[in-house]
Amino acid sequence: MRAARIHEYGPPEALRVEEVPRPAPGPRDVLVEVHAASVNPVDYKIRSGAQRALIHYRLPWILGLDFSGVVVEVGAAVARFRVGDEVYGSPTHRRPGTYAEYLCVDERQAAHKPTNLTHLEAASIPLVGLTAWDALVVKGRLRAGQRALIHAGSGGVGTLAIQLAKALGAHVATTCSERNAELVRSLGADEVIDYRAQRFDEVLSGYDFVLDALGGEERVRSFRVLRRGGRLATMIGGFPEAAEKYGPWRGAPVAIGGLVAVTLRGLLMHGVTVHHVLREPDGRLLEPLTRLLEDGAIRAVIDRVYPLAEIAEAHRHQETGRARGKIVIDVAS
Numbered sequence: 001m002r003a004a005r006i007h008e009y010g011p012p013e014a015l016r017v018e019e020v021p022r023p024a025p026g027p028r029d030v031l032v033e034v035h036a037a038s039v040n041p042v043d044y045k046i047r048s049g050a051q052r053a054l055i056h057y058r059l060p061w062i063l064g065l066d067f068s069g070v071v072v073e074v075g076a077a078v079a080r081f082r083v084g085d086e087v088y089g090s091p092t093h094r095r096p097g098t099y100a101e102y103l104c105v106d107e108r109q110a111a112h113k114p115t116n117l118t119h120l121e122a123a124s125i126p127l128v129g130l131t132a133w134d135a136l137v138v139k140g141r142l143r144a145g146q147r148a149l150i151h152a153g154s155g156g157v158g159t160l161a162i163q164l165a166k167a168l169g170a171h172v173a174t175t176c177s178e179r180n181a182e183l184v185r186s187l188g189a190d191e192v193i194d195y196r197a198q199r200f201d202e203v204l205s206g207y208d209f210v211l212d213a214l215g216g217e218e219r220v221r222s223f224r225v226l227r228r229g230g231r232l233a234t235m236i237g238g239f240p241e242a243a244e245k246y247g248p249w250r251g252a253p254v255a256i257g258g259l260v261a262v263t264l265r266g267l268l269m270h271g272v273t274v275h276h277v278l279r280e281p282d283g284r285l286l287e288p289l290t291r292l293l294e295d296g297a298i299r300a301v302i303d304r305v306y307p308l309a310e311i312a313e314a315h316r317h318q319e320t321g322r323a324r325g326k327i328v329i330d331v332a333s
């Protein structure tokens with residue numbers, strides 16, 4: 001089968017599309033013919049080696065953490081899926097990834113694909129969906145009538161999180177640049193703050209929840225937006241930034257120290273709890289999102305689609321930090 005692998009950590013050119021053996025499913029695995037995958041910032045952070053202290057592979061390694069495809073074989077103990085089922089998911093990073101024509105995935109990490117979505121659309125959902133679910137529902141405990149600030153509302157996570165927050169009944173403010181204002185409004189944002197023209201902490205106050213997609217100074221300023229007892233869910237561990245300064249191994253304790261410091265600062269100076277977002281690679285957690293997609297409460301937002309052969313170009317685009325929604329890989333083409 002064709003797959004995109006790295007043989008060493010490095011720039012986008014480190015990704016090589018090549019022939020590799022097709023994997024064989026274990027007892028609880030389904031073998032999926034992958035129709036589409038998608039790119040997430042974590043993919044280039046892994047590719048560059050910046051996350052080596054957290055995620056270290058014996059190379060070569062197939063990258064990719066989102067898929068949509070069709071089950072072509074099932075392991076002897078598989079109970080939830082049959083050959084021919086359309087499935088999607090965001091499996092563990094501990095097994096070879098989704099930038100491949102075939103993928104073995106534990107059935108517990110897959111879900112039935114929403115019937116109204118194409119494979120390209122479905123592959124854009126799982127990682128950002130599970131992340132937004134963990135941030136808003138599990139860590140944020142966001143409820144109807146509460147007010148939520150979603151940072152970087154035009155990004156992969158932001159476009160999903162705005163829609164999920166609205167589906168939960170929250171009032172939603174978001175930061176983005178002017179060129180993306182119409183997009184985030186179309187997703188349901190009630191207040192749109194152009195981060196290049198306005199300081200969000202001078203406009204918003206008394207909020208119940210913030211989704212931090214930026215870290216740094218924006219995260220600290222976000223404390224001022226929250227009421228005492230409010231919650232900030234952060235997706236930013238600071239590992240790549242610390243690795244750039246101190247190297248991947250010495251950078252890791254620096255990043256952890258930074259997270260502890262910001263957590264204490266939030267609590268002691270603002271009465272705000274800081275929660276660290278973790279995507280659980282659990283297919284069952286996708287089921288409520290699947291229902292929201294099928295009901296039309298959430299839609300896929302796709303910036304660009306690349307064929308697998310152009311995976312390096314897709315990474316370059318993701319790495320600009322300017323994506324509007326998700327970057328999808330058409331594996332079947």
Ligand SMILES: NC(=O)c1ccc[n+]([C@@H]2O[C@H](COP(=O)([O-])OP(=O)(O)OC[C@H]3O[C@@H](n4cnc5c(N)ncnc54)[C@H](OP(=O)(O)O)[C@@H]3O)[C@@H](O)[C@H]2O)c1
Pocket residue numbers: 040041042127128131151152153154155156157158175176177178180195213214234235236277278279318321322323324325
């Ligand atoms: N912890 C976890 O489990 C987890 C899971 C998923 C993602 N993450 C992390 O969360 C971050 C966001 O992920 P993502 O997939 O949403 O990234 P993304 O798709 O690359 O985000 C790009 C978007 O961010 C916007 N943006 C950039 N700077 C901004 C600013 N200062 N204020 C407001 N918007 C800004 C850009 O809009 P403009 O072009 O208009 O500037 C662009 O639309 C990444 O660092 C990612 O690694 C963590």
